[in-house]
Amino acid sequence: MKQKLSIIKIGGNVIENQKELNRFLDVFAAMEGPKILVHGGGKLATQIAEKLGIESKMVGGRRITDEEGLKVITMVYGGLANKNIVAQLQAKGTNAIGLSGADGNAIRAVKRPVKEIDYGFAGDVEEVNAQAVDKLLQANFVPVFCAITHNGDGQLLNTNADTIASEVAIGMSKDYDTTLYYCFEKKGVLMDIADESSVVKHLEPGNYKELLQQKIIADGMLPKLENCFHALHKNVGKVCIGDIEMLDSNATLFTTITL
């Protein structure tokens, strides 16, 4: 039987708020077994960019990463956010090691091809180096990934943190029984967006299709869930969506997704 491995993604909204971040890191530190953290950087990068007089360009909710923007992301995600998370986890007894995809050649990506939109230095994940990540896990480190990859030719690339989390989970699924956790501000997939108790506790292709037809799943939740099912089809054991409390071993109110 394969050993269990948890891959947890937290969003920018947790990173931005030191109290929320601390609460998250407490729960994360308490999780048993091998685990990997993936974090975004959120509005922090936009704030620093503004102060530096660099305009953050967004198209369809996606950041356009020009050369100056990439520098800001490398500073904020790879430096400020990542190193502070690592230091705080170390203080909580978790042997964190901060990584970009360049470190240990952990995540190789390709610069997104220019079609209608030129996303600049945005990377689409090509390969997760499961062997390198596994070496760190075997040495009892807890990898903490920021949302930066590299192309293997010296170029860093800005990469979606949700995608990094799912690709890392997929990459590790050959050797581990993986669970991918997406932490966000809601309790999970909700039947009624205004009612936090209306969590769909179990989602599988059957009721997912129904919820899609009833337009209960729409907007931002749609690509998130497509990402989840993609991971499951690529041998990730299960995917869980919910807020920070989902990571508590006694938690019951969150969405579990399986095939």
Place this chain on the structure above:
Amino acid sequence: MKQKLSIIKIGGNVIENQKELNRFLDVFAAMEGPKILVHGGGKLATQIAEKLGIESKMVGGRRITDEEGLKVITMVYGGLANKNIVAQLQAKGTNAIGLSGADGNAIRAVKRPVKEIDYGFAGDVEEVNAQAVDKLLQANFVPVFCAITHNGDGQLLNTNADTIASEVAIGMSKDYDTTLYYCFEKKGVLMDIADESSVVKHLEPGNYKELLQQKIIADGMLPKLENCFHALHKNVGKVCIGDIEMLDSNATLFTTITL
């Protein structure tokens, strides 16, 4: 017989100049055997701080690190400089992994006590976690340290890169036959500061004392060499001082320091 290990420190002047950095990384990548890189950040941090409207305070050539200054250092050293060096080394076939002292709890420091001067978030190294660094070396990673440590209680600390290099070399000397290389803009310790060919090829306590008395060693070179002899007294095998070319296996013009 212990295995050889090279610890190489490069200064901010190399980091600041992409052409120089590339030349250095080529030579570094070609060095055989296990190796560790330690880099400063130099004026890059001051430049970014200026753009952000943060004043860089210096007293006696040492940076006073207030809270905002520490953020800049974490962004620039830990993010921008470190991740770019790692990505470029990966492109040259060197399996670099970027680290602060917080990562893997590699370097623990204590916030410098306030005496005449309050240096702010400046760290004096307390302990190098040789076991953690060795795990990375055993797994064929090449550690690349930026000049940031942590106090084990969640606080990052700005730490002199020369000190980090010597403390890492000292820490690893129990298990390895260590050579500590300080790369800077000169060919080595010079008899005549205006003549790059006047390199003192071999320095040991005897002629060091003489050069001190003759005031040939003074100013900035003095603390650098004291740091070198401190490392040698703590079991570092030898210390070499010179420019980038010193790292070439055919190099002859640089200063070697032994006891």
